[in-house]
Amino acid sequence: MNYKILIFISVTTLLIASSCKKSFLDVPAQGQIDEAAVLKDPTAAQNLVTGVYNSLYQGGFGNNTVGFLYYVTVDEASDDADPGSVPGDNSQGELIDNFTVTPNSFFFDNLWKGYYVGINQANKGLEILDKATFDAATVSRLKGELSYIRGLYYFNLVRLFGGVPKITRVPGVADFNSDSLVTKVSKEEIYTLIISDLQFAVDNLPTKGNANTTVGRASKGAAEGLLAKVYMYQQGWQKVYDLTSDVIGSGLYSLVTDKGDTLTDYNVIFREKPVNGAGGNNNSESLFEVQTGVNIGENAVSPLYSNGQGPRGKGGWDDLGFGWNSPSLDLATSYEPGDTRKAGTIIFIQPTANPNGPGNFGTTLWDGFRIPSLDSVVNPRYNYKGYASSTAESPQLSGSKDSKPKNIRIMRYAEVLLMNAEAAVKLGKTGDALTAINRVRNRAGLPSLATVTLNDVWKERRSELAMEQDRFFDLVRQGRAGTVLRALGKGFVDGKNEIFPIPQAEIDLSNKKLIQNPQY
Structure with a gap:
């Protein structure tokens, strides 16, 4: 997925153009695409969509989406991780860890840019595909993939920053004389957009293993899992239960095990290659993961x-x-004692x-x-x-130890089971909740629970999803972030630190029309 055909104008560039009142036509293109070919050729259209998947690989200290700066930010804000290294080396991480970070942190600016670069790419792809003349089913599938990615990016944006600018099309000349690109909408409006995108993906993507589903691309199950997670943040428990039940009932996913219902070495889930037939990239419990490796580019x-x-x-x-x-x-x-997930x-x-x-x-x-x-x-x-x-996995790329190929797990079947259990508890379906949570516990070598509470599910989520960028957001949505984090000496302030500051650089580029989050 290393095509270089779809590097469109970033939101930062758009904001510069807007604040300086330059014409859209004065902004230099950052890449080229043969739009005429895409309109009639499914292969060219597939390459267009591949270019949008490339935004998942943004990492390092530059623009980010699901990589380096993202995990440092949300893991270290939680009780799962410390900044690490020697004092002062990870200075921004230390500020995030203590909730003393300011809007001037380049972490937030580069995350913001990374997401809006990817969103702009998806918007451009969707606009082109709207005019495509080849078969409608293929067009809908490709649009479903782009909608999935855009939904994922807006989901991360709204969890990080709350309300943000809503950009769903490629800006025209008139947009640069208005405030449309730099006006925040409410988080509720962003969630409505996310749900619309992911529902479109659910309705138009093929299932895992279908002839039209390529490994590494979004499938119906991936969209259902992410949509269930979005509804979980909205406390739409019936929707969470129904969507996760559909994934479970599809029979297309299963927990990685190597000994009956257990997994002796839980870490094999996250390795490149299976061990004794268990785990590895794109294993049986993978709903969606970012593909990397020497054979991809x-x-x-x-x-x-x-x-x-x-x-x-x-x-x-x-x-x-x-x-x-x-x-x-x-x-x-x-x-718990005996939990194989710890090691x-x-x-x-x-x-x-x-x-x-x-x-x-x-x-x-x-x-x-x-x-x-x-x-x-x-x-x-x-x-x-x-x-x-x-030594035992694909070699690093470009001769740099910083560029080791490592698939990033975005969602796993274990999380689907735990979302199903949480929804079942909320809906009074105790038997279903026990079935789902005990499958996850038994795989970790733990005994089944006889009864289940919401706290049991929350504890299981932490043990299962530790260091997978969920814990901080879980604490916030559960309404206990302040209590848990202050008990560990963190300076979490209720009503402020549930979200992070809007990047000051983006506010400056907007001529102060982009409004900062409360108390920052």
């Missing part, structure tokens, strides 16, 4: 996704990463004292790589889900 990585979270060495040995986004002690102590989520670094005898100390990872001891790295814990092996 040089652009198909999310820079720093793995290396940003990898062990940072000291004392002369070759380090594997920045050491940012370190799993917290609070997360480490939250697991599959967190790399625990052994202390200098050698309990195993001379020459056999330190922490050995699944691929045989050995981290000598706690004296050799800066953090006592690292994110195992983000680890990419330099």
